[in-house]
Amino acid sequence: MTKIRVVHYMNQFFGQIGGEDKAGIPPFATNDPVGIGNVFQLASNNRYVIVKTIICGDNYAAENLEEVKAKVLEWIKEENPDLFIAGPAFAAGRYGTSCGTLCQAVITELGIPAISAMHPVNPGVDIAKKDMFIVETGDSAREISSVVPKMIRLADKVLNKEPIGGPEEEGYIPRGIRINVRKAKRGSRRAVDMLVKKMNNESFTTELPMPVFDTVPPAPPVSDMSDAIIAIGTEGGIVPRGNPDRIEAHNASKWCHYSIEGIESLKKGDYEVAHGGYDPVPANENPNRVLPLDAARVLEKEKAFARLHNEYPVTVGNVTAVKSAERYGKEMGEMLMSQGVQGVILTST
Amino acid sequence: METLKLRRIKVADVQFGSVTEIQGKTLFINKEELISLLLEDKQLQSVDVKLARPGESKRIVPVKDVIEPRTKLDEKTYTFPGFFCDPDFISGRGTTIVLDGAAIVTSGKLVNFQEGLIDMSGKGAEYSVFSKKNNIVLLFEPVPGLGKHEHERSVRNGGVKAARFIAEAVKNFGEYEEAEYPAATLLELLGSNAALPKVVYICQTIAQGLLHDNYFYGLNAQGCLPVLMNPTELMDGAVVSGNCAAPCHKHTTYHHQNNPIIEDLLSEHEKKITFLGVIVAPVRTAFVEKERICNQVFKIAQMIGAEGAIVSEDGGGNPEADLMMLTRLFEKNGIKTVLVTDEYAGSDGASAGLADVTPEADAVVTNGNGNERVILPPMDEVIGHIECVDVITGGHSGSLLPDGSVAMEIAGIMGSTNELGTENLTTWAI
Numbered sequence: 158m159t160k161i162r163v164v165h166y167m168n169q170f171f172g173q174i175g176g177e178d179k180a181g182i183p184p185f186a187t188n189d190p191v192g193i194g195n196v197f198q199l200a201s202n203n204r205y206v207i208v209k210t211i212i213c214g215d216n217y218a219a220e221n222l223e224e225v226k227a228k229v230l231e232w233i234k235e236e237n238p239d240l241f242i243a244g245p246a247f248a249a250g251r252y253g254t255s256c257g258t259l260c261q262a263v264i265t266e267l268g269i270p271a272i273s274a275m276h277p278v279n280p281g282v283d284i285a286k287k288d289m290f291i292v293e294t295g296d297s298a299r300e301i302s303s304v305v306p307k308m309i310r311l312a313d314k315v316l317n318k319e320p321i322g323g324p325e326e327e328g329y330i331p332r333g334i335r336i337n338v339r340k341a342k343r344g345s346r347r348a349v350d351m352l353v354k355k356m357n358n359e360s361f362t363t364e365l366p367m368p369v370f371d372t373v374p375p376a377p378p379v380s381d382m383s384d385a386i387i388a389i390g391t392e393g394g395i396v397p398r399g400n401p402d403r404i405e406a407h408n409a410s411k412w413c414h415y416s417i418e419g420i421e422s423l424k425k426g427d428y429e430v431a432h433g434g435y436d437p438v439p440a441n442e443n444p445n446r447v448l449p450l451d452a453a454r455v456l457e458k459e460k461a462f463a464r465l466h467n468e469y470p471v472t473v474g475n476v477t478a479v480k481s482a483e484r485y486g487k488e489m490g491e492m493l494m495s496q497g498v499q500g501v502i503l504t505s506t
Numbered sequence: 507m508e509t510l511k512l513r514r515i516k517v518a519d520v521q522f523g524s525v526t527e528i529q530g531k532t533l534f535i536n537k538e539e540l541i542s543l544l545l546e547d548k549q550l551q552s553v554d555v556k557l558a559r560p561g562e563s564k565r566i567v568p569v570k571d572v573i574e575p576r577t578k579l580d581e582k583t584y585t586f587p588g589f590f591c592d593p594d595f596i597s598g599r600g601t602t603i604v605l606d607g608a609a610i611v612t613s614g615k616l617v618n619f620q621e622g623l624i625d626m627s628g629k630g631a632e633y634s635v636f637s638k639k640n641n642i643v644l645l646f647e648p649v650p651g652l653g654k655h656e657h658e659r660s661v662r663n664g665g666v667k668a669a670r671f672i673a674e675a676v677k678n679f680g681e682y683e684e685a686e687y688p689a690a691t692l693l694e695l696l697g698s699n700a701a702l703p704k705v706v707y708i709c710q711t712i713a714q715g716l717l718h719d720n721y722f723y724g725l726n727a728q729g730c731l732p733v734l735m736n737p738t739e740l741m742d743g744a745v746v747s748g749n750c751a752a753p754c755h756k757h758t759t760y761h762h763q764n765n766p767i768i769e770d771l772l773s774e775h776e777k778k779i780t781f782l783g784v785i786v787a788p789v790r791t792a793f794v795e796k797e798r799i800c801n802q803v804f805k806i807a808q809m810i811g812a813e814g815a816i817v818s819e820d821g822g823g824n825p826e827a828d829l830m831m832l833t834r835l836f837e838k839n840g841i842k843t844v845l846v847t848d849e850y851a852g853s854d855g856a857s858a859g860l861a862d863v864t865p866e867a868d869a870v871v872t873n874g875n876g877n878e879r880v881i882l883p884p885m886d887e888v889i890g891h892i893e894c895v896d897v898i899t900g901g902h903s904g905s906l907l908p909d910g911s912v913a914m915e916i917a918g919i920m921g922s923t924n925e926l927g928t929e930n931l932t933t934w935a936i
Contacts, residue, residue, distance in 0.1 A: 287856050321936065335855040335933035337874045337916075344846060344927020345766035348816050348871040352844040353778050355869050356703040356814045364932055365849065365870040368858035403903035406619035407752060407917060408850065408877055410902065433619035433899050434751075434823065435791075436715025438654050476752055476822045476899075476917070478852030478877060479861070 161201075161316065164209045164233050165194045166243040166259055168252045171298075172212030180251075184213035184225050186232055193301060197242065200305045209236050218255035225255065226262050233263055240312055245274035245304050246281060248296035253281030261285040272312040274304050277330050290315065290329040370479075385499040388466035390489060392474030393447035393506040394432030395423065395440065404473050406433030412472035412485040414492065417465075422451040434475030435506045447504055466498050474505065508599050508689040510738035513579065515682045517607035520557050520640040526675040533608055535642060535672065543671055544644065549652055549660045554645040556889045558611070558626050560638050563886035565630075565912075568621030568894040569920050570612040570658075570717075571747050572636050572760040573665045575605040577673035578742075585673070586743035588724020589666045597723075598689050598738030603677045609639040609760060610672070612665040613890040614646035617658045620717045620899050622753025622920040623882075623912070630882040633922035635929065636760070643889050644668055654716055662721075662748045665759070687772060689736040692810060695783075698776050705779045706812035706841075707767055708803055709740075709926075710820040710828065711757065713788035717750040718821070720757075720788070727788040732803045734810070735784045737768045745786060751821030752899045754876045754915075754922040755848045761921065766928050767816055767846065782810050789825045796828050804835045818846040819925045822876070823861045830864040837866040848873040848923035849933055853915070859933070873924060874931035876900070876917035884910030 169179045171192050190198055190207035197205050211229055218225045233241060241263045243256035253275045260271035261284060274292035275281050282291055292307045294300055307328045314321050324331040340347065347364070354361040379385045396404060402413045423444035430437035430447070445451040448469060457465045470489040474482065493501055516531050523534030537555050544553045558564045576585045579601035584591035611624065624636045631637035646664055648657045688694075696704075711720035713727035720727045723744055735744060745762040768784065775781040787803050790796060807815060815836055819825050829845055836843045849859025849872055859875060895905045900918025907913060916922040923931060 287854065323934070323936065332936050333856055334936050335849065335851045335859060335875055336936055337855075337878050337931055338934045340930045340932050343766060343930045344871050344873045344924070344932065345770045346927070347932075348767060348818075348844050348846045348927055349770040349774060351869050351871060352705065352814050352816055352842070353703075353774065355842045355844060356705075356779070361869060363868055363870045365847070365859065365872040366935075367863040367865060367867055367870075368860065370858065370863065405902045406897060407899040408852075408915065434718075436718065437618065438716055476850045476876070478850055478857035480852055480857035 158204055161205050161240055162208045162238040163197065163205050163240045163242055164211065164236055164238045165190065165197070165207050166211045166229065166241070166256065167191065167193065169212060169214045174212060180214040180216040182214035183217050184211055184228050186211045193305070196301065196305050197309065201309050205309065208238060213255065215249070215251040219251045222255065222258055226258060229259050230262055230266060233267060233269065238269065239316065241269055241271040242308070243271065243273040245294055245301065246279060247294050247298055248276035248279055250280050253279035254284065257281030257284030261288050264288045270312065270315050272308050272315070274308050282330055286330055286332045287334065292328055293330045379500045382462050383460065385462045386464055386466050386497055387462045388469065388493050388498045388501040389448060389450065389453050390470040390501055391448045391504045392472055393440070393504055394430055394473040395428055395444050395448040395471060396431045398427055398429055400429065400431045404431045406431060406473060407475045408477050409473040409481070412470055412489060414468045414470045416467055417450055417469055418467035420450065421454050423448060432473045432475055432506060447506060449504065466493070466496065468496070507694050509686045510598050510689055510741060511601040511684050511686050512604050512741060513601055513682045513684045514604045514606040515676065515679050517605050517640055520559065520608060520642060522557070526672060528676045528679045533605065533640065533676065540668060540671070543667060544664045547660050547664060549649055549656055550646055550664070551649045552647045553664070556643040556645065558641040558643055558889060560626060560640070562626045564626040564889060565623065565885040566611055566613055566641065566643055566889045567623040567892060568613060568616050568890055568898055569624055569753070570617065570621050570661050570750055571665050572758040572920065573610040573669040574760050574763050575608055575610060575669045575673040576743060576763065577603050577670050577677055579603060579677060585670055586666045586746055588721065589663065589746065593723070597742045597744055598736045602742055603673050605673050605676070607640055609636060609641050610665050610669045611636070611641045611643045612646065612661050613643055614661065615648060616891065616894050617654055617661065618717045618750070619897055620750035620752065621894065622898065623895065623918050624920050625882055625885065628883045629880055630919055633916055633919045633929070636920050642668070642672070645890060658716060658748060662746065666746060687738050687741065689738045695780055696811065698780060702776070702778065702780045703813050704782055704811050705771060705814045705816070706782045706785060706807045706810065707771055708785045708787055708815055708817040708832065709765065710787055710789050710818060710825055711745060712749045712751055712821045712825065714791050717748070719748040721746040721748060722786060728790065730788055732785050732787040732799055732806060734806050735786055737772060737784055740765055740768060740784060749820065752876060752917045753920045754900065754917045755822055755925050757820050757926060758921065761924060761926055761928060765926055767818055767926050771816070782812055789820060789828050791824060796831060800828055800831045800835060803832060804839070807836070807841060808839065812841055814842045816844045816846060822848065822850055826860050826862040830862045830867060833867045834864055844869040844871065846871045846873070846925055846927055848925050849875045850877050851875040851933065853877045853879050871927060872933050873927060873929060874922065875933050876915060876923045878916045880914065880916055882912040882914070
């Protein structure tokens with residue numbers, strides 16, 4: 158039987174140091190299992206061997222998270238275990254936050270698998286669920302005897318790279334990740350079967366529950382246009398000749414910004430379309446039709462606003478993941494605001 | 507009842523030969539004859555023909571379209587109506603010759619970013635029906651200075667010409683399997699079994715400019731309203747693709763000829779459903795056009811008495827607005843709807859996979875996440891222009907690795923997340 162070497166993280170309460178009065182203690186490590194650590198060893202028939210237990214006060218971790226993270230990573234690196242277990246944290250928010258943060262760091266920075274368990278509303282869930290499986294618990298430690306076997310079963314599957322079923326089947330909190338898998342039947346057949354069921358009022362399961370989108374409230378109007386710095390920007394992929402930063406034609410990995418200082422109008426040949434989602438011929442002929450610099454300069458001369466900002470943000474909005482698009486939008490807004498821009502004309506294609 | 511017979515001649519290998527003919531299950535191509543036919547187009551400077559068979563260590567890139575060789579048995583009728591023929595006949599009837607197992611692949615100099623890749627073996631071959639075909643690859647090089655629109659037209663026309671010409675050359679071959687499909691009138695359909703649920707199929711086709719256009723009977727769909735068709739018309743090439751939206755989810759002409767939703771609806775016709783027909787619907791960019799087209803689709807569906815509908819997406823992003831608009835119209839008026847789509851959920855699968863949503867869309871089939879990253883192993887031979895992998899959809903600067911491997915999203919693989927459900931990929935939430 159292969160032994161699995163485990164480093165276990167817990168707070169001062171589960172570490173049997175004390176309650177809230179001891180929440181300020183800094184992290185320390187022991188080379189033995191503590192408390193629930195023994196339950197993990199027992200429930201795994203001693204396959205899991207806790208080689209180090211790290212205990213830290215909840216308040217100390219919350220107030221010094223970066224320092225605690227660095228210390229824990231150092232200890233784990235020294236130990237080089239097969240698995241990192243954090244918690245279970247149940248509904249304890251500070252404890253869950255440190256568990257989530259540490260698990261995420263161990264997985265992404267050290268490449269060591271991690272497992273934890275929490276209540277779905279624990280703030281630690283959102284920190285780490287994209288990177289790991291977190292077993293779903295109720296809000297109290299009474300469930301420990303049922304939670305530990307679930308954690309072991311999932312951790313074993315992760316360690317052995319076995320296929321992992323859906324959240325309900327395996328008992329973990331939905332991670333919000335969609336992975337590609339193959340079905341026995343082709344898509345068209347599944348669609349016809351689904352329609353026949355729907356028409357006969359039989360139950361069916363959609364393969365893609367509708368995502369819920371954030372709504373963005375419109376910004377208030379610019380109070381005084383005569384005093385305003387206005388920018389232009391686009392997702393239409395108008396870039397300097399040769400696409401110097403190689404913005405992808407599709408699912409762009411970045412946004413860029415370029416100077417238009419002293420430029421009256423975008424000349425054919427100096428700018429081009431990097432976007433793969435529309436007919437580029439007219440905009441290659443006249444790039445101003447996607448990024449309207451020529452018209453903006455006219456309005457600037459007519460004093461419709463104080464001055465045109467001398468940088469324009471640009472990306473390619475073509476089958477781009479919504480998450481990336483959100484981030485680019487936010488970063489563009491932050492850049493423009495930090496440069497004193499009060500309004501922006503964003504063109505889309 | 508009118509019908510269309512598909513006479514499928516099995517092609518298990520393709521070779522060059524002195525005569526274009528079939529011997530056993532091998533299709534022989536007279537290369538010089540084919541090239542001289544294609545060079546009748548004076549906008550082409552050169553044409554070359556290469557062959558790529560299943561299992562070979564070959565990579566084809568950039569691919570514009572794939573077309574199945576088909577021709578009509580009967581005189582004065584033609585496949586791909588509207589392309590190089592007199593339109594004085596009704597499509598989708600009579601007998602059509604199909605070279606089952608062969609495909610024309612159009613390639614050559616990149617027209618624009620939306621062109622794809624086909625691998626004949628290795629990881630990439632798991633994703634595409636075209637990796638299992640005996641491919642006749644046409645490498646078109648345009649005359650210097652040819653505009654992009656003219657370039658695209660020459661390549662599209664060349665593919666259609668070759669597909670019809672090769673099938674025509676072998677059409678009297680004696681070994682085949684024949685299947686018959688109904689080209690029924692509404693009365694015949696409704697009279698067959700009134701109790702079965704009546705179903706219509708809506709096939710989106712992008713109509714948005716260069717490499718985003720489709721052709722109905724030779725007409726650019728940009729200027730068309732939705733058209734009601736017999737399923738058999740699509741089998742005869744009534745829709746030709748000039749559409750290279752992301753390769754993973756564009757419908758090639760081959761997909762329209764072999765629409766699996768039509769096949770699977772026909773297999774249940776008069777058993778569990780009555781399949782009323784196909785509404786081929788253009789997808790434009792402007793909102794007013796989307797409204798105009800969706801309302802026309804709904805009107806036709808209602809006129810013919812549809813109670814249920816399958817709607818398949820073409821491309822991704824803005825066509826999802828049409829998809830959701832139509833779902834709302836249908837469901838509000840009692841037409842139960844199933845959508846067939848794919849997703850762009852980000853490389854980590856953690857992003858929302860659609861650009862528009864509606865609560866009424868409660869029955870959706872997804873054909874996978876196009877953003878999944880893969881590394882495709884090096885191939886012994888590249889047909890076309892390998893450097894294109896750095897700029898095509900799904901690729902990025904650095905996609906071509908030093909050893910000849912290609913690191914890209916499956917978005918760049920022709921038909922990998924096909925939204926007619928040709929493949930069996932889907933997504934699963936963890």
